[in-house]
Amino acid sequence: MNISCCIFVLPFIAWLPLMASAATPPATQDFVLDNGLKVVVREDHRSPIVTAQLWIKAGSSYEPPGQSGLSHALEHMVYKGSSKACAGEFEAILESLGASQNAYTGPDFTVFYQTLASGRVGVAFEILADLMSTAELDPQDFTPELKVIQEERRMYVDDEITVLAQERLNSIAHPASGYRTPTIGWMHDLQRMNTAQLQQWYKAWYSPGNATLVVVGDVQPEQIKALARQYFGHLERGTTPAAPAPVELTSAGERSLTLHAPVASPRLIMSFNAPSLATALDRRTAHALRLLDMLLAGSNSARIKQRLQLSESIFTEVLSEYDAFNRGDSLLTISMQLNADKLNDADAALTRVWQVIESLKSKAPEPAELERAKNLLIANLVYAQDDLQRQAHNLGLLQTIGLDWRLADLDTQELNKVTPLDIQQVAQTYLTRERLSTAKILPEKSNG
Incomplete structure (x- = not known):
């Protein structure tokens, strides 16, 4: 170990919250x-590039029963031809300019983006405006693309037992909301999907009044305003259906499922129903949940990871996740892979996890422990400022889930306000059996 390096790094990490708090937010x-059409422009003149992201307020949580996967399928199809280009033509244009482009879909959004030289931002706007308004959605293109999506589901969900288990777990963890719907869609819905459904979905949700354009990079706001008016200003506002936020039952009762698979040792997934930044009674609750996630399993010093993986070695892997940035309620999820050489009993492992959880509920964490969690989380926020796409993602996501993009600039300040008692309170409130859904992946039983 390089001792001198460690001596330098530790105090540096300790100062990160203050550094981040003192940093002046970029001009936005x-x-x-x-x-x-809402347009958010953030200036970042460190390099002569720009990223433009078009956020559509439509994702899998919007989809009605029997039509799962529509948002993701439409994301694939809008690139297959429009009034200005044939399939692949926009991609070729962007490639010739040295640009990168892609799209992604989530429960609450569909996003299209391009990153390119700042002097070419008009090209990105022209393409994005055309994709949003004149996609052809030809049945001849949809048939082979649907097969691609079905194969994508087989490869990345059906053949990946942990992903499949999480998908099944989501379906019972969200008994009252659209968050039970997988973004890629259920296979039986994909098998009966047609272009008429896609066209209806496109007409319902793809309009300027239901979108946010986020631009981050080496640009001037007045320049972007003129270009936005030029390329998007002529589009009709459109009307969109009502889309209430997905709110869950306060106490749905303990739920569980068990899957058997060819695995060497059991795997456990625990998901607790919890509010998001958009649905919590106050933002401090959501920020406390973010830090609770870090304290449980978000780093090597986190309690479950430190005690049950690194010290007792009953787990070979411990992960946790809490997504504060949903338009509806969220989940705090802990997943663990058992070490069969130490413990092969899933129920006994769950008992040990509950013991660690109860320790946080019975006594607030020490200030130094909470400070470490804050440092790690805030460090990630600081590093994100070096990535134009992550900056744009954070701004676009907040707007799309119904919050103000300005909250991104308050994130560090609000995290630093969370106290040890806040952590204890959210642990007591949300880490309960009435809010718990559990998935067990167990080794297949031998027929011999």
């Missing part, structure tokens, strides 16, 4: 076109 402006 927003405006709304007459047709309802």
